[in-house]
Amino acid sequence: xxxxxxxxxxxxxxxxxxxxxxxxxxxxxxxxxxxxxxxxxxxxxxxxxxxxxxxxxxxxxxxxxxxxxxxxxxxxxxxxxxxxxxxxxxxxxxxxxxxxxxxxxxxxxxxxxxxxxxxxxxxxxxxxxxxxxxxxxxxxxxxxxxxxxxxxxxxxxxxxxxxxxxxxxxxxxxxxxxxxxxxxxxxxxxxxxxxxxxxxxxxxxxxxxxxxxxxxxxxxxxxxxxxxxxxxxxxxxxxxxxxxxxxxxxxxxxxxxxxxxxxxxxxxxxxxxxxxxxxxxxxxxxxxxxxxxxxxxxxxxxxxxxxxxxxxxxxxxxxxxxxxxxxxxxxxxxxxxxxxxxxxxxxxxxxxxxxxxxxxxxxxxxxxxxxxxxxxxxxxxxxxxxxxxxxxxxxxxxxxxxxxxxxxxxxxxxxxxxxxxxxxxxxxxxxxxxxxxxxxxxxxxxxxxxxxxxx
Numbered sequence: 001x002x003x004x005x006x007x008x009x010x011x012x013x014x015x016x017x018x019x020x021x022x023x024x025x026x027x028x029x030x031x032x033x034x035x036x037x038x039x040x041x042x043x044x045x046x047x048x049x050x051x052x053x054x055x056x057x058x059x060x061x062x063x064x065x066x067x068x069x070x071x072x073x074x075x076x077x078x079x080x081x082x083x084x085x086x087x088x089x090x091x092x093x094x095x096x097x098x099x100x101x102x103x104x105x106x107x108x109x110x111x112x113x114x115x116x117x118x119x120x121x122x123x124x125x126x127x128x129x130x131x132x133x134x135x136x137x138x139x140x141x142x143x144x145x146x147x148x149x150x151x152x153x154x155x156x157x158x159x160x161x162x163x164x165x166x167x168x169x170x171x172x173x174x175x176x177x178x179x180x181x182x183x184x185x186x187x188x189x190x191x192x193x194x195x196x197x198x199x200x201x202x203x204x205x206x207x208x209x210x211x212x213x214x215x216x217x218x219x220x221x222x223x224x225x226x227x228x229x230x231x232x233x234x235x236x237x238x239x240x241x242x243x244x245x246x247x248x249x250x251x252x253x254x255x256x257x258x259x260x261x262x263x264x265x266x267x268x269x270x271x272x273x274x275x276x277x278x279x280x281x282x283x284x285x286x287x288x289x290x291x292x293x294x295x296x297x298x299x300x301x302x303x304x305x306x307x308x309x310x311x312x313x314x315x316x317x318x319x320x321x322x323x324x325x326x327x328x329x330x331x332x333x334x335x336x337x338x339x340x341x342x343x344x345x346x347x348x349x350x351x352x353x354x355x356x357x358x359x360x361x362x363x364x365x366x367x368x369x370x371x372x373x374x375x376x377x378x379x380x381x382x383x384x385x386x387x388x389x390x391x392x393x394x395x396x397x398x399x400x401x402x403x404x405x406x407x408x409x410x411x412x413x414x415x416x417x418x419x420x421x422x423x424x425x426x427x428x429x430x431x432x433x434x435x436x437x438x439x440x441x442x443x444x445x446x447x448x449x450x451x452x453x454x455x
Contacts (some may be wrong), residue, residue, distance in 0.1 A: 003032040007140075009071060009076040009132055010085030011037035012044030014307045016148075017052050020082060022318045023326035030326070031061035031332045038067070038074035039085075041125040041311075046067065051310045058315045070171050071135060078140040080329050083132060086147040086439045087125045090296040096437045097121065104430045105276050106421050109264045110292040113202050114389055116418055117410045120434050122154035122396045127443050129155055144173055144332060144369065146325050150353040150398075152201040152343055153389075154438055156358035158397045160345035169341030169370050170358065171324050172201055174261045181245075182209065182258065182320075184237040186224060194218055194289075196362065198350060198375040200393075201343050202261035203269060204360045207375075209258065221353055226252060240264070244293075245265050246288035260360075264291050269389055271420030328365050335367035342370060350375050352383040357390050364397055388416050403445040408435070 006024065011017045017037065024030045027158050035052060039045040052065045068074040075081060087093070097117035098108060111117025129149065136143055145168040149155055156170040175197050183190040188211055196208045209225075210218035229252065235245035240262075247263035259266055267273040267287050272288055282289065310316055318359035324340040331338045340360055346359040349372050351358060364371045378386075391414040399407035412418055412431045422430065432450040435442065 003034060003078040003310060004030060004329070005034040005036060005077055006030075006080045006082065006329065007036045007038065007074045007143075008082045008084070009074065010083060010149075011048045011067075012039035012041045013084055013303075014044065014048045014051055014310070015303045016084055016219060018055065018310065019314070019321040020244060020323060020325050021052055022055050022316075023321055023323060024329060025055060025059050025061050025063055026318065026320065027326055027330045030063075031059070032063055034064045034066060036066045036074040037067060037242045038069070038071055040069060040236070042069055045305055047311060048284045051307070054310065054313065054316045055318060058318060071132065072139060075132070075135050075143075076139045078136075078143045079333070080146065081136060081140065081143050082131065082146045082148065082325060083129065085120075086149070087128050087130070088438070090293070090300065093121070093124065093438065093441060094293060094296060096434065098290060100433050100437055101430060103433075104422060104426050106418060106430065107274055107276065108417075109268045109274070109288055109290070110349050111268070112292060112393055113152065114269050114417075115263060115415050116412050116430060116434060118151045118154070119392065119396050119408060119415070120387060120438060122151045122158075123399065123408060123443070123446050124438060124441050125149060125151070126155060126302065126400050128156045129159060129168075130162055133159055133166050136166060137163065139167070143167070144169070147307050148172075148325075148444055153358040153393050154396050155271050156201075156343045157345065157356070157393060160358070161401055164345075165417065167369060168344075168435075169249070169328070169340075170201065170360075171328075172341075172343065172360070173322050173324075174202060175341040175360070176322050178258070178262075179206075179209075179238060181232070182221075182225065183188075185228065185234050186211075186221060188221075189414060193221070197341060198261055198359070198361050199260075199376065199382065200353070200358060200389060202265050202358045203386050203389055204260045204341075205255075205257040205378075206260065207257065207378075222252075222256070222258075225258065226248075226374050228371075230252060240288075242286075242288040246285045247287070250285065255385070257379065257382060264288050268417050270385070271416045274417060274421075276421060307372065328370065331365040332367065332369060337366040339363065340365055340370075342372065344370070344372050347372075348374065350378060352377045352380075353386060354390060354394070357394065360405075388414075398445070403443075404449060405435075405446055405450075409451065
């Protein structure tokens with residue numbers, strides 16, 4: 001059997017690349033893979049090449065590492081394509097996404113998925129993902145695209161609209177990561193927990209969350225989680241000390257289901273938690289305003305230190321990560337089945353959400369590829385909440401597909417957080433300033449003079 005070729009677009013993210021490639025090379029069927037690393041930065045690419053070759057040496061596997069600054073060369077003949085890049089970077093784009101809205105009194109936490117920050121990230125990112133897909137249709141039309149880029153739902157939806165022939169899945173670690181968090185809260189080994197989740201990326205909910213009993217039956221854990229919150233015992237376990245996780249427990253109290261993405265993310269997807277005239281809410285729920293810029297600065301320093309450590313080490317310790325990439329590639333390549341949570345175009349999988357939008361559902365993966373499962377109708381309160389986010393995603397995708405700049409403004413108008421804080425004129429002025437500040441980072445059709453307004 002031939003060995004697979006795996007192209008990694010955005011491989012200059014050395015630490016993330018190390019985790020993904022380390023997972024892949026520990027799979028016996030993938031240990032002889034050709035790994036084609038690609039990045040636009042020759043310096044970062046050289047660092048990643050060094051780390052990847054040390055992984056190969058540490059694991060004593062026959063894998064071969066290639067490096068390319070030319071994307072097409074990396075993609076040529078690939079069986080699998082991993083995309084993990086950030087257009088515009090921390091500076092200037094992330095800084096713009098936070099500092100410009102702040103001038104209007106609009107504060108954010110992460111701003112990479114929804115809201116005005118997520119919209120701008122989508123507008124500047126999707127065209128580059130489309131370029132990858134365009135090259136794939138020519139150079140590796142049967143390859144599977146594993147997309148780790150935010151804003152996940154906007155990206156997945158836009159790829160499916162423009163390149164429906166591309167076999168793609170958007171990947172996030174929130175479902176499995178949150179399941180582990182809740183297991184720690186409850187003091188239950190994760191291997192004893194069974195769950196089923198569905199929704200849209202970052203606004204998916206556990207429809208069931210249960211513990212296996214000695215007699216083989218399963219016990220619903222939601223009453224324990226809710227009682228722990230109302231009694232003041234939960235949340236107690238949290239990896240990020242600035243984010244105590246109260247928002248998600250409050251949503252469990254209000255909606256009856258636990259959301260899979262973090263409190264710092266979820267706080268900015270709704271109109272209820274971040275209000276400039278309600279500092280008591282920020283304090284009560286521990287909302288970490290401007291969290292992503294702080295995290296970026298910290299992570300850049302951590303990654304530099306880790307990359308330096310990897311460069312200087314003769315051997316690299318390899319641990320299994322919680323990412324789905326190696327499981328997916330192994331299952332498709334060998335036929336060995338696995339189950340993952342993936343973001344895909346909605347083709348009747350969640351019947352209460354619009355056809356074609358990006359949904360996050362359980363997927364069976366085997367030699368036939370990625371096969372999403374049918375969830376059916378969601379509880380109405382969850383559907384209603386998701387639709388408020390889907391509106392923004394749909395208009396952002398419409399802007400990209402039609403190259404109609406007005407839809408960027410329409411998307412910002414529909415954002416729940418922006419609408420709760422700003423009036424229409426402020427939203428349009430803010431969008432004007434964001435577009436101007438990003439300049440040629442945005443596609444040409446999205447740039448231009450500020451919109452004319454009626455006095």
